Amino acid sequence: MRHPRDFFKPLAVGAPEPVREIPVPPSRMIHFFDPSNEKMRAKLPAIAAKADIVLGNLEDAVPVDRKESARAGLVEVGKTADLGGTPLWTRVNSLESPWVLDDITTLVTEIGDQLDVIMIPKVEGAEDIHYVDRLVAQLEAKAGVTRPILLHAILETAQGMANVEEIAFASPRMQGISLGPADLAASRRMKTTRVGGGHPGYVSISDPTDAEDLEVGRVRAQQDPWHYTVARMVDACVSAGILPFYGPFGDIKDTVACEAQFRAAFILGCVGTWSLHPVQIDIAKKVFSPDPAEVAFAKKIIESIPDGKGVHMIDGKMQDDASWKQAKVLVTLAEQLAQDDEELKAAYGF
Ligand SMILES: CC(=O)SCCNC(=O)CCNC(=O)[C@H](O)C(C)(C)COP(=O)(O)OP(=O)(O)OC[C@H]1O[C@@H](n2cnc3c(N)ncnc32)[C@H](O)[C@@H]1OP(=O)(O)O
Numbered sequence: 199m200r201h202p203r204d205f206f207k208p209l210a211v212g213a214p215e216p217v218r219e220i221p222v223p224p225s226r227m228i229h230f231f232d233p234s235n236e237k238m239r240a241k242l243p244a245i246a247a248k249a250d251i252v253l254g255n256l257e258d259a260v261p262v263d264r265k266e267s268a269r270a271g272l273v274e275v276g277k278t279a280d281l282g283g284t285p286l287w288t289r290v291n292s293l294e295s296p297w298v299l300d301d302i303t304t305l306v307t308e309i310g311d312q313l314d315v316i317m318i319p320k321v322e323g324a325e326d327i328h329y330v331d332r333l334v335a336q337l338e339a340k341a342g343v344t345r346p347i348l349l350h351a352i353l354e355t356a357q358g359m360a361n362v363e364e365i366a367f368a369s370p371r372m373q374g375i376s377l378g379p380a381d382l383a384a385s386r387r388m389k390t391t392r393v394g395g396g397h398p399g400y401v402s403i404s405d406p407t408d409a410e411d412l413e414v415g416r417v418r419a420q421q422d423p424w425h426y427t428v429a430r431m432v433d434a435c436v437s438a439g440i441l442p443f444y445g446p447f448g449d450i451k452d453t454v455a456c457e458a459q460f461r462a463a464f465i466l467g468c469v470g471t472w473s474l475h476p477v478q479i480d481i482a483k484k485v486f487s488p489d490p491a492e493v494a495f496a497k498k499i500i501e502s503i504p505d506g507k508g509v510h511m512i513d514g515k516m517q518d519d520a521s522w523k524q525a526k527v528l529v530t531l532a533e534q535l536a537q538d539d540e541e542l543k544a545a546y547g548f
Pocket residue numbers: 229230231232237238241245255258259380381393446450473474475476
């Protein structure tokens with residue numbers, strides 16, 4: 199483990215100083231695109247105008263025979279596309295793959311100043327982050343990159359899950375962690391073919407209303423199989439001062455279930471999610487921007503308790519120092535999002 203006094207020292211001579219605070223711009227969705235797809239590249243400026251973050255994906259979902267053209271396509275995006283200030287991220291291939299060394303080397307040296315975050319798939323422990331941390335520092339120094347590129351881990355193996363806290367704390371470059379429900383399900387031997395979301399078999403059941411007939415009057419309710427994972431990931435991230443994200447929702451047509459899964463993650467503390475298709479950008483924007491009615495009540499709490507102390511009754515509900523802090527979380531997020539969004543500003547009454 200690095201000495202606390204050395205934690206913020208660059209890992210290579212000439213590399214930029216690590217950041218002390220993780221920046222928190224609007225991060226409601228990380229929009230995935232395939233940089234080997236010319237049509238998607240052409241549409242990217244229009245997508246970037248709607249999305250909080252755009253990410254050129256080089257890993258799973260990009261066929262093996264297009265790995266190199268995806269990498270080249272992302273370099274072209276970094277050099278030429280006008281993204282209007284929307285952060286550009288990438289997901290590189292996994293650390294054991296034959297492509298990742300060229301992914302990181304090419305991207306940092308060719309478009310290092312345009313790239314905000316590198317997402318690392320299948321991270322299993324702090325050692326994976328340490329490897330990328332040093333490599334990126336060496337490449338930043340070589341290329342003269344002026345601000346440090348941050349790292350984001352995907353939590354998608356049982357081993358990674360067991361080590362989530364040490365991953366979150368592994369480096370000052372760590373920006374956040376996303377849930378990877380597809381690979382994680384496979385790694386855990388969960389019995390589902392879905393990419394994120396619930397499963398009709400994962401239910402809880404009410405008691406029977408007739409002792410003789412066990413079928414009578416029983417209500418089944420689907421549970422969220424990601425609850426434990428997301429909650430633990432949120433705690434690991436918040437304790438390390440980094441940002442937790444839900445991940446993909448693969449049933450693109452089921453916009454209703456997508457919204458429900460995103461909302462569960464938002465309520466548990468995630469700052470954002472992934473969008474795999476343009477339709478999911480709007481869902482994420484709606485879900486990860488707090489509800490105006492809740493913001494109005496939170497504002498009422500803050501206005502009614504200027505010093506944030508003591509016990510108060512507001513609209514029949516007890517409020518105290520702790521619930522004042524809850525209100526502050528919602529109002530601070532609403533204020534931040536309203537800064538660049540006139541519609542939200544009006545909805546929140548700022
Ligand atoms: C488990 C994981 O690792 S998840 C992360 C990896 N997966 C991904 O990154 C998938 C990204 N998404 C995609 O590849 C696509 O959205 C798919 C394959 C899921 C669906 O694609 P399609 O069947 O073409 O969707 P659809 O027909 O609705 O597309 C409508 C339009 O939106 C475009 N579009 C679809 N997805 C995207 C996207 N992610 N970004 C930008 N444009 C997109 C299509 O090119 C199409 O454009 P057109 O009207 O000009 O022809």
